[in-house]
Amino acid sequence: MNEDFFEPDDFYTGPRVTDALVAAAEQSLGVKLPSSYLELIRLRNGGVPRRRCFATPFATSWAHDHIEITAILGIGGHLGIDSNDGHGSRDLVREWDYPDVGLVICDTPSGGHDTVMLDYSEHGHAAEPRVVYVDEDRVPRELAPTFADFVANLAACSEDR
Structure with a gap:
């Protein structure tokens, strides 16, 4: 991952990531965050990726062959996944009735x-989590076995999709 992964927009960007911020987020969330996720948010703590589409082998409510994300969420701050002010992962799981399998990481x-x-859900809170898509039916469908694989397979969105 490199520094031009994100668009210049900083709406989703949280505070600078420190070891103390990571430790506090992991303690609050009760999970070990994937090292590839931490590597990305150390470059920039959340933001709008330049590549926002991900091909799927299944149809979704969004499209017949892909999903699109608006942002990858960071930690700390108002929009961090560990936030307790209505925008954190726990709040989103409750508000939208997502399955309680882990953490919301994308807008x-x-x-x-x-x-x-x-x-x-498959390997526990200390293991590497898989990345899943949750559609309106609230069934988790695997996108990638790891966060690194998810990020590596994000693609530019084309107008013909």
Whole structure:
């Protein structure tokens, strides 16, 4: 991952990531965050990726062959996944009735009707979570076995999709 991964927009960007901020987020969330996620947010703590589409082998409420994300969420601050002010992962899981499998890590164009999550349900809170897409039916569907694979397979969105 490199520094030009994100668009210049900083609406979703939280405070500078420190070891203390990571430790506080992991303690608050009760999980170990993937090292590839931490590597990305150390470059920039959340933001709008330049590549926002992810091909899927299944149809979604968004499209027949892909999903789109608006942002990858960071930690700390108002929009961090560990926030307790209505915008954190726990709040989003409750508000949108997402399955309680892990953490909401992306914002989507639907404004909450679908989401992307780190799914810790198969291997526990200390293991590497898979990345899943949760559509309006609230069934988690695997996008990638790891966060690194998810990020590596984000693609530019084309107008013909």
